[in-house]
Amino acid sequence: MGSNRYLVLISDTHQTCGVEEFSRLLAARFEARAVTHRLDFNLPNLFRSLKGVDGLVVNFPVVAWKKKLLEPLLAACTARLSGKGVHVILHEWSALDWKRRLVLSPVVLLATELCFSAPEIEAEFESTGLAKIATGNRTVIPIPPNLSPPEKLIPGAFAEKLRSERANGRLIIGQFGSIYPQKQVSSVLSVAADLKKRGTDVFVAFVGSFIKGLDNVEEDFFAAVKNEGLSGQVAVSGFIGSEEELFAIFQEVDVFCYLLPGGLTARRGSVLTAAASGKPVVVNAPSSRTALAHHSLFQRLIETGSIQLVPTDAGIPATADAVLTAQGKDIGPSDIASEVDRLWDDVIIRMDHRAG
Template identity: 55%
Template sequence: MTEKTYLVFVSSATETCGVESFARLLADRLGPRAERHELGFDLFGLVKALSGVDAVIFNFPVVGWKKKLVEPTFAALVAWLMRRKRVVVLHEWQALDWKRRLVLMPVMLLASSVCFSAPEIADEFAASPVSNVTTKRRAIVPVPPNLVPPATLQPGSRSQALEQQKQAGRLIIGQFGSIYPKKQSTEVLAIAAALLARGHDVGIVFVGSFIKGMDNIERDFFELARSLGIRDRVTVTGYVATNAELFAIFEQVDVFCYLFPEGLTARRGSVLAAGLSGKPVVVNAPRRGDALAHHGLFRRLIEHKAIQLVATDADAATMADAVLEACHAAAPRIEAGTELQRLWSEIVAVVEDGGQA
């Protein structure tokens, strides 16, 4: 049987979010059977690109598409008219602002198949009215880490500043990924404050940047840090361009820490990346028992104690206990190459099954 060919829609963003990174990596993994296409209103260019493929792949929500509210629907409609399969990979749903969900709905209605980043997202979508008139060809796709350990590290000013703190005896707590309220990033501030109150010298590094376009998030974040008496202990790196520099920063972290409102879910690629760093990751457990059933890499990292689970409803004091325990027990490294190859084979198989719809 002839292998299917794909057009993978991407944005023009230079500072990529996790969803954008997944789209670009998926195109790479599909190899010569996939082409990237930047979303826009170039009808001639779109028709030309579609003429050479069997299916198109959308990934939602992409931060770089925020100002392009109509282009996804335009692209999906043209693909439908040209009888190309439309595969949508949906990474978030209920967590999106309702206006963003409204913009995505026409594309969901035109989809040939939908792949969800986690069973929780599939359930959220199933509970929405648009689900009743959207294709029932649906699947759960395991989300990969949004970066992997490089062969060599590239220390920079940010990692060197953290190294100086460590040399002075400071315990460095880290979190990787974008900073936004629904991720409860500020809970790490409370955990650090709890450790400080116990007499531990702690520093906190957020390896990432604030989500753009969200009112007052950065101001409120630093005001909270100030009120907790830890403002001078908080580092926010901003966007870091290369894996080599990112993992040089990771190297200075003692323990990564996450406390999600819904517990760990399979779509948290930033947790996967931290788990592959060789540093322990403390995170609250999934709320549902099957949350990671489809994701072999997550399960393996947990089995090897690279990711250490605490109670789903853990408070700051409990998390502080877990952080102290984790920092005294080095997280074992796993052989990432084999696991990642296996994971990407699973991802491609799920997406391609949608492309055959």
């Protein structure tokens, strides 16, 4: 491992998203070589922290971005003026609102290194004019899962609800992660409706919460539930802050199902976490053969059958067939903890190498 010291910016939110969790875990994996600074506009503390490091690490997009973007910009400017590195990790690009990309751009231009969460994100960025003037020091890093199965499970009310539904003979189809339009949660509702028409008693569990934004996400979601004839057969857990409670919920799911725009990519951390639970995950295949080439854990989970791929453009009936086939299917063993450790080692080695 290298000797570079890093300051990792994190937010002060309690309901963390995947990007925020990655920021905190990255700092922890660097151990003594990293310190964190919360985006609370304590500028004296920020400037003191920057003095003792070789580089600044910023993950985008950040939580509460409208309130939190001035401080990363000040930090990046200070780091560059001090001759330090600025390492920007982009987890999304084209999927972000154009106004969000606009205000992220100054920090991106100050970067001495750009890391991308997947080859698709790198390609999206490189197709823009911004790429022509940003640093050419770029790399793709594998994003490890933010959550791992705990030693002990603590069932909460939502897990008990699913257990009750299973006891009544229902097939529990699950999705883990935040609920937002681009995830096309309506397609999973369509899969459940298709199975219901075939005579399968289904229940759909969404383990996560709604993304608040300009769209009427929650209203549109429940309108889709009603339109699919699934009223009373769908439940949303809301934010779950405990790994012990979260993985207890996962144990009550029969099959996880995702139909993603363009197919599976390495930035779908929710798919990775669901598969790490030991339950089968049905998802449409990547549109590119190289999409997962850099990510050993995704490849391993596909090999063991934890992740079961349907064609990228699979329709609802074919996906419903795959869900039925996956139900109760034996999944090969996989040492998730060791694979996760290897991924983190890979991330840190790549960052140290590019910084050096």
